[in-house]
Amino acid sequence: MAAAGRHGCVLVPTMGALHAGHATLIELARARAGACVGGTLPVVVSIFVNPSQFNEATDFDVYPRDLDADCAWCARLGVDVVFAPGVDVVYPPDEDVPVGELPAVAKGPGLEDSFRPGHFAGVCRVVRRLIALTGAAAAVFGEKDWQQLQVVRAMVEADRKRGGPDVEIVPAATVREAGGLAMSSRNRLLDAAGRRRAGAISRAIRGAGAIRSPAQAERHMAGVLEAAGLEVEYAVVRDAETLGEVRPGFPCRALVAVGVAVAGAGGGVVRLIDNRPWPAVGPAMETIAG
Ligand code: PAF
Numbered sequence: 001m002a003a004a005g006r007h008g009c010v011l012v013p014t015m016g017a018l019h020a021g022h023a024t025l026i027e028l029a030r031a032r033a034g035a036c037v038g039g040t041l042p043v044v045v046s047i048f049v050n051p052s053q054f055n056e057a058t059d060f061d062v063y064p065r066d067l068d069a070d071c072a073w074c075a076r077l078g079v080d081v082v083f084a085p086g087v088d089v090v091y092p093p094d095e096d097v098p099v100g101e102l103p104a105v106a107k108g109p110g111l112e113d114s115f116r117p118g119h120f121a122g123v124c125r126v127v128r129r130l131i132a133l134t135g136a137a138a139a140v141f142g143e144k145d146w147q148q149l150q151v152v153r154a155m156v157e158a159d160r161k162r163g164g165p166d167v168e169i170v171p172a173a174t175v176r177e178a179g180g181l182a183m184s185s186r187n188r189l190l191d192a193a194g195r196r197r198a199g200a201i202s203r204a205i206r207g208a209g210a211i212r213s214p215a216q217a218e219r220h221m222a223g224v225l226e227a228a229g230l231e232v233e234y235a236v237v238r239d240a241e242t243l244g245e246v247r248p249g250f251p252c253r254a255l256v257a258v259g260v261a262v263a264g265a266g267g268g269v270v271r272l273i274d275n276r277p278w279p280a281v282g283p284a285m286e287t288i289a290g
Contacts, residue, residue, distance in 0.1 A: 001081060001083050001133065001134060002018060002046065003205065004042045004080060004081045006033075006066075006135070006184065007039075007041065007043050007135075008014055008036075008041050008134055008135055008136065008137030009033075009042045009043065009081070009134055009135060009137065010029040010030075010032050010033040010041050010042075010043050010079075010134035010136065010138045010140065010170075010229055011029075011043070011044050011045075011046060011130065011140070012026055012029045012037075012043065012044070012045045012046070012079075012139070012140045013024045013048075013126075013127060013130050013135050013141070014046060014047055014068065014070075015043060015047070015049045015050065015063065015185065016047040016048075016049060016064075016065055016066065016070045016084075016185070017063075017064035017065065017066055017070070017185035017188060018045075018069070018070045018073045018074070018185075019184075019187075020027070020175050020183055021124075021142060021144065021174070021182075021183035022045075022073070022116065022174040023073070023077055023175075023185070024073070024142075024172050024173070024175050025102075025140045025141075025142055025172045026043065026045060026077045026078075026079060026140075027077070027146075027169055028140050028172050029043045029045075029138075029140045029170070030043050030077075032138050032140070032168075032170055033138075034143075036137070036166060036264075038120070039053040041047065041101065041137060041138075041187045042080035042081055042134070043079050043080050043081075044079070044081045044082075044083050044134050045074050045079045045081070045082050045083070046082075046083040046084070046085070046130050046134065047067065047070055047082060047083070047234050048083075048084065048085055048090060048130070049063050050122055050123075050126040050127065050211060050247060051066060051087065051122075052091070052118075052122035052126060053118075053121075053122030053123045053125075053126065054119075054121050054122070054123070055117055055118050055119055055121075058268070063186075064123040064185055064186075064188045064189065067084060068099060068186070069139070070082070070084075071135050075144075077078050079196060080219055083130075083133070083134060084159070085131050085133070089133070090126065090129055090130075090133075091129075095188070097125060097129050098125070099121045099122075099124055099125045099170055099200035100125070100128055100155070100159070101125060101155075101158065102120060102121060102124055102151075102155070103151060103154035103155050103158060104154070104242070104243055105147065105150045105151050105154050105241075105243055106120035106124065106147075106151040107120075108153075108242075108244065109147065109170065109238065109243035109244075110140045110148055110234075111236070111238075111243060111246060111255060111257070112147045112148070112257070113147075115233045117288070119268045120151050122146075123148055123151065123152070124151065124155050127139075127155070128154055128155070128159070131156075131165060131167055132165075136165075136167055137166075137167065137168065138167060138168040138169075138170055139152075139167055139168075139169060139170065140170045140171075140172050141169060141170070141171060141172065141243070142172050142174065142250045143171050143172060143173055143174050143275070144174045144182050144183070144184065144273065144274065144275070145265075146240075146243075146253060146274065146275040147248060147255070147256060149169070150173055150241060150242075150243060152169055152241075153155070156169055174274075176274075179199045179202075179208075180199060180201075180202030180203065180206070181195070181201065181202060182201070182202065182272075182273075182274045184272060184273075185209065186271065186272060189259060189262065189268075189270045189273075190262055190270055191262045191263050193262075193263070194260045194261065194270060195260040196264075197228045197229050197260055198230070198258075198272055199228075199232060200224050200225055200227070200228030201225065201230070201256055201272060201274045202225055202274060204220070204224035204225050204235065204256060204279070205221060205254045205256055205274055205276045206223040206276065207221070207276065208220050208221045208254045208278060209254065209276060209277075209278055209279050209280025210279070210280060211279070212279060214237035214246050214252070214264070216239050217254060217278065217279075218235055218236055218237055221235035221254065221256060222278070224242055224285060225247070225258055229261070230258040230260055231260075231261070231269065232256075232258055232261065233252075233257040233258060233259065233271075234255065234256065234257050235255075235256045235258075236254070236255055236256075237252055237253070237254050237255075237278050238252065238253055238255060239251075239252060239253075240252055240253040240277070243255075244248060251277065252277070252278045252279075253275050253276070253277060253278055254275060254276055254277075254278040255273070255274075255275040256273065256274050256275065257271065257272070257273045258271070258272055259271050259274075260272060
């Protein structure tokens with residue numbers, strides 16, 4: 001890793017269980033790596049299920065892991081380095097790996113920050129650490145985790161202003177299954193009935209895109225999700241960057257988080273999130289895989 005990243009790299013940070021959505025991230029990374037001034041940078045995919053961002057131990061335990069299959073994916077996609085460090089490399093027992101300052105978008109909106117307390121502290125901690133370990137010049141993040149993308153952007157920008165590394169954050173559009181379900185490693189935990197019910201998520205957000213009032217769009221989403229038997233955590237329309245209240249004239253986003261009850265995974269609940277630009281403009285930009 002040290003040799004590959006000596007002159008910087010393009011990093012795709014992941015928690016493994018790679019799917020077609022990650023393939024898009026990796027392809028973008030390859031394009032970005034080839035476009036750099038003065039030669040091609042290596043593309044590094046990090047695979048690390050980060051314990052510090054899970055607010056429930058059971059969620060961490062059942063998170064899907066398949067390193068052999070992930071490495072095969074990476075080889076097919078022309079990745080230069082798979083960086084799959086152990087916990088002791090990311091968080092050495094004799095070294096303090098600080099969380100650092102959290103941007104406002106990680107604390108204020110009342111979305112992932114409220115429903116997964118401590119989650120963004122863990123994300124910021126590990127992303128700062130992975131950037132330092134890999135010497136990343138650029139890093140690719142999926143738009144499916146919209147609040148995470150805004151948090152990482154704000155964090156990297158604040159760190160840069162304080163003299164930290166200048167890392168370009170490259171956003172990657174969400175990839176969807178044929179029925180519209182956003183690709184996620186967690187989809188593997190859905191049973192057939194759960195997968196059918198989860199189809200309501202993209203229907204709800206799509207429908208909201210055609211409704212011009214944020215309050216009505218939110219009611220529409222909640223109605224569709226509840227009718228499908230999903231446990232709604234939030235279904236909101238927010239400012240796309242701050243994730244605070246809608247500001248007239250600024251881009252907005254419809255965002256949803258739900259729990260899908262499943263018979264598998266110990267009869268547990270699979271938590272899924274999704275989002276789209278709001279109101280809908282032109283044809284959807286996301287890729288449908290397959
Ligand atoms: O989005 C993810 O998979 C994780 O939150 C990330 C960015 C790899 C940090 O662990």
